[in-house]
Amino acid sequence: MDKRAKILEIIESVSKKKIRPGPDESLFDSGMLDSFALPDMVTGLEEAFGIRIPDADLNPRKFDSVQRIEQYLESRL
Amino acid sequence: MSYLAGFGAALPERVVTNEELAGQIGKTAEWIRNMSGIEERRWAGPETSVADLAVAAGQDCLRRAAAPTSEIRLLLVASGSGERRFPGPASEVAARMGLGETPALDVPIASAGSLFAMVLANDLAPKWGPALVIGAEIMSRVVASGPVEPGVAMLFGDGAGACLVHPEHGKAKLIGSKLASDGTFCGDLKLEADAGLTMNGRTVILQAARKIPRVIRQVLATAGVRAGDVEVYLMHQANQNLMDRVADALNVDRGRFFSNIVRYGNTSAASMLIAAAQWELAEGFRPGGMVCLAGFGAGFHWGAALAEGV
Structure with missing residues (x-):
C-alpha cells in the first residue's frame, strides 16, 4: 500500500466515517475530524510508518491535510 | 515524603x-x-x-x-x-x-x-x-x-x-511525583494582561493526550505500580473527552478517573483539588490503596503524583 493510501486509511479509521478528503483539504476545518481525533491519528501514523513523533513536532498544522502529513512523513522517513 | x-x-x-x-x-x-x-x-x-x-x-x-x-x-x-x-x-x-x-x-x-x-x-x-x-x-x-x-x-x-x-501524618503518603514544563507551545494557551483568553484547542489536546499518560506511566513505573492497580485517578478536570482518552491510553477503565466536570466544568487550578475533596467524601483513602493525581495546562506545565492510603 502506498503512503497516501495508508494515510487515508488511518484518517478514515479515526474519523469512524467513510470520508475521502482532498490532498490539501483541511481535515479539521472541514469537520471531517474533531480535535480529539488528532491524537488518535498521530498514534496511527506512528504505528503505520514505524516512527516516533516527538512532542516538539506535535503541531496540528503539520497534520492538517493529507498533503501536509505526507510532507511531514517525507521529512522523517 | x-x-x-x-x-x-x-x-x-x-x-x-x-x-x-x-x-x-x-x-x-x-x-x-x-x-x-x-x-x-x-x-x-x-x-x-x-x-x-x-x-x-x-x-x-x-x-x-x-x-x-x-x-x-x-x-x-x-x-x-x-x-x-x-x-x-x-x-x-x-x-x-x-x-x-x-x-x-x-x-x-x-x-x-x-x-x-x-x-x-x-x-x-x-x-x-x-x-x-x-x-x-x-x-x-x-x-x-x-x-x-x-x-x-x-x-x-x-x-x-x-x-x-x-510532614508526619495523614490519610495517604505521597510516594512519588514528577513535574515537567515545556514552553515550546506557551502561546497556544494564554491570558495576556490586556487581552482575552486564547486557546489553540488542537495543540492543547494533542500535547495533553500524549504528555499526561506518559508522566503518569513514569511516576507509576518509578513506584513499581501498574496503571490497573491504581484505585482512582484524580485528574485536572479539563474536558471529559480528554480524561477518557488518558484512561484509554493507560488501558484502564474510564470509570477509574473520578469526574465531576459534568456539574462544575473546568475550574482550572482548582479542579483537581475540588475533585479530590469530593472523592474523599464519597470514597476516600483506604490502607494500601493507590491514588494518582495528575494535571496539565498552560505553559505547558504538567505532572503526576502517587499517594498510598495509610
Missing part, C-alpha cells in the same frame, strides 16, 4: 446550565455536552473574589482534617485568575485565615497549579511544617473580560479546592 491529611472545597452557589450559556456563545446545549462532557458550571457573583473562594476552601480543608490553623507553617495558593497582577491572592488568604506571618506563596500556574503546589509542599513540609495548598479560580470573569472562542468559553467554571500536606 509527606502525607495528604485532608481536602476541602468551596463552590459558588449560582449554577449556570448549558441552556443558559448556549445562547451567549451561539452554540447548543447539546454541542457543549458533546464537546466537553459539561452540563453546568458554577459562577461567582461580582462581589466574590478569588481570595474569598480560597479562604472558604482552606477553612473547609482544615475543618475536615481536624487541623488547627495555628499548625500551618506554609501556604501555597495556585491561581491563574487573581484580580491583581500583584500581589497574588496568597498573602490576603493567609491574613484572612489568621495565619499571621506564615509565608504565603503564590503559584500563578493555571490548570496544573494545584498539582505543582501540592508536590512542592510535599518536599517543603518536612523542613517548614504543615503546608496548606489551595487552588482557586474565578474563570468566568476571565472569559467575560474579552472575546473568547465558544469552544473555550463553554468550558470554565469557578471554585476552589484545598489540601493539607503534613
Whole structure:
C-alpha cells in the first residue's frame, strides 16, 4: 500500500466515517475530524510508518491535510 | 515524603446550565455536552473574589482534617485568575485565615497549579511544617473580560479546592511525583494582561493526550505500580473527552478517573483539588490503596503524583 493510501486509511479509521478528503483539504476545518481525533491519528501514523513523533513536532498544522502529513512523513522517513 | 491529611472545597452557589450559556456563545446545549462532557458550571457573583473562594476552601480543608490553623507553617495558593497582577491572592488568604506571618506563596500556574503546589509542599513540609495548598479560580470573569472562542468559553467554571500536606501524618503518603514544563507551545494557551483568553484547542489536546499518560506511566513505573492497580485517578478536570482518552491510553477503565466536570466544568487550578475533596467524601483513602493525581495546562506545565492510603 502506498503512503497516501495508508494515510487515508488511518484518517478514515479515526474519523469512524467513510470520508475521502482532498490532498490539501483541511481535515479539521472541514469537520471531517474533531480535535480529539488528532491524537488518535498521530498514534496511527506512528504505528503505520514505524516512527516516533516527538512532542516538539506535535503541531496540528503539520497534520492538517493529507498533503501536509505526507510532507511531514517525507521529512522523517 | 509527606502525607495528604485532608481536602476541602468551596463552590459558588449560582449554577449556570448549558441552556443558559448556549445562547451567549451561539452554540447548543447539546454541542457543549458533546464537546466537553459539561452540563453546568458554577459562577461567582461580582462581589466574590478569588481570595474569598480560597479562604472558604482552606477553612473547609482544615475543618475536615481536624487541623488547627495555628499548625500551618506554609501556604501555597495556585491561581491563574487573581484580580491583581500583584500581589497574588496568597498573602490576603493567609491574613484572612489568621495565619499571621506564615509565608504565603503564590503559584500563578493555571490548570496544573494545584498539582505543582501540592508536590512542592510535599518536599517543603518536612523542613517548614504543615503546608496548606489551595487552588482557586474565578474563570468566568476571565472569559467575560474579552472575546473568547465558544469552544473555550463553554468550558470554565469557578471554585476552589484545598489540601493539607503534613510532614508526619495523614490519610495517604505521597510516594512519588514528577513535574515537567515545556514552553515550546506557551502561546497556544494564554491570558495576556490586556487581552482575552486564547486557546489553540488542537495543540492543547494533542500535547495533553500524549504528555499526561506518559508522566503518569513514569511516576507509576518509578513506584513499581501498574496503571490497573491504581484505585482512582484524580485528574485536572479539563474536558471529559480528554480524561477518557488518558484512561484509554493507560488501558484502564474510564470509570477509574473520578469526574465531576459534568456539574462544575473546568475550574482550572482548582479542579483537581475540588475533585479530590469530593472523592474523599464519597470514597476516600483506604490502607494500601493507590491514588494518582495528575494535571496539565498552560505553559505547558504538567505532572503526576502517587499517594498510598495509610
